[in-house]
Amino acid sequence: KAESIKTGTGTGVFVGNVPLTTTLSGSTYQLKDASRGGMYTTNMNHGTSGNGTLYTKSTDTWGNGQASNSESAAVDAQYGVGATWDYYKNTFGRNGIRNDGVGAFSRVHYDNNYTNAFWDDGCFCMTYGDGSGNTHPLTEIDVAGHEMSHGVTAATANLNYSGESGGLNEATSDIFGTMVEFYANLPTDVPDYLIGEVIDLNGNGTPLRYMDKPSKDGSSADSWYSGVGNLDVHYSSGVANHFFYLLSEGSGAKVINGVSYNSPTVNSIAVTGIGRDKAAAIWYKALTAYMTSTTNYAAARTATLNAATALYGASSAEYNAVATAWAGVNVGS
Numbered sequence: 001k002a003e004s005i006k007t008g009t010g011t012g013v014f015v016g017n018v019p020l021t022t023t024l025s026g027s028t029y030q031l032k033d034a035s036r037g038g039m040y041t042t043n044m045n046h047g048t049s050g051n052g053t054l055y056t057k058s059t060d061t062w063g064n065g066q067a068s069n070s071e072s073a074a075v076d077a078q079y080g081v082g083a084t085w086d087y088y089k090n091t092f093g094r095n096g097i098r099n100d101g102v103g104a105f106s107r108v109h110y111d112n113n114y115t116n117a118f119w120d121d122g123c124f125c126m127t128y129g130d131g132s133g134n135t136h137p138l139t140e141i142d143v144a145g146h147e148m149s150h151g152v153t154a155a156t157a158n159l160n161y162s163g164e165s166g167g168l169n170e171a172t173s174d175i176f177g178t179m180v181e182f183y184a185n186l187p188t189d190v191p192d193y194l195i196g197e198v199i200d201l202n203g204n205g206t207p208l209r210y211m212d213k214p215s216k217d218g219s220s221a222d223s224w225y226s227g228v229g230n231l232d233v234h235y236s237s238g239v240a241n242h243f244f245y246l247l248s249e250g251s252g253a254k255v256i257n258g259v260s261y262n263s264p265t266v267n268s269i270a271v272t273g274i275g276r277d278k279a280a281a282i283w284y285k286a287l288t289a290y291m292t293s294t295t296n297y298a299a300a301r302t303a304t305l306n307a308a309t310a311l312y313g314a315s316s317a318e319y320n321a322v323a324t325a326w327a328g329v330n331v332g333s
């Protein structure tokens, strides 16, 4: 069949009304984006096996913003992964997860009441549950960016998913998930340093994680201690999430896009932020050039200092801010 690239529109649960790059195959539209490595989204229809069914339809208008419409979460996933593709390409010149131009696919409506999302290197795909009552899909853009970034980490530093390296792996996904949220800058999902805040997973308006003060979730570490690597990787990540917030925005109280933050440091060390774009450039360089599968927090400090030297010079303000932000979370000095 003749195939051509089209521009459709979709209304997601969280992304609002957005343009979507689609494929017209014969007379059928597909939720497949040949301009971004052929990434596509499938419907698991609440099953757990196989790779689902590609979303297709006779018109190029997808979803209605309601979670009860099967296409709405698919719009979120397809748009979120597309924004993540664009972020890596336009910011770092990275052409997809493996820098080979190949897009990963997304599976939505996995299982019933499944309150998680995950990346799988085996299928080179990411999967999204619908949350409790199948009414809170885990398709927010920071989660899509988080999951696709697990693929980037696997293709680069390949940080082992346990101990301190596991926390660094998780933090890398939160860091770039957040950067994607800022990059997309959606009016329906105003960017912040919180993870999963518009999903309302807990039913009380709280996010999954807080980067300015990770312990606000009740479990994550704000700073390093001997044994932090024994925490679940989604909690030991707090040290690096907090480092990234401090490096970007600095310590103390701050309001960004209407959200109030108050980031503490050990020994009340004062950190002056260098902005999130430079902080992300340093983390990306560290991830792709200096970190390895066994990098721990002390080695992440060295890796990011090396990255700051490579990007900005060894006597730069950026280098000094990296050192101070790590000190603020009790790593090295």
Ligand code: ASN
Binding pocket: 116, 117, 118, 119, 146, 147, 150, 170
């Ligand atoms: N949502 C989780 C994550 O991406 C799934 C997991 O525990 N691997 O980290």
Ligand code: ZN
Binding pocket: 146, 150, 170, 173
């Ligand atoms: Zn993760």
Ligand code: CA
Binding pocket: 142, 178, 181, 191, 192, 193, 194, 195, 196, 197
């Ligand atoms: Ca967020």
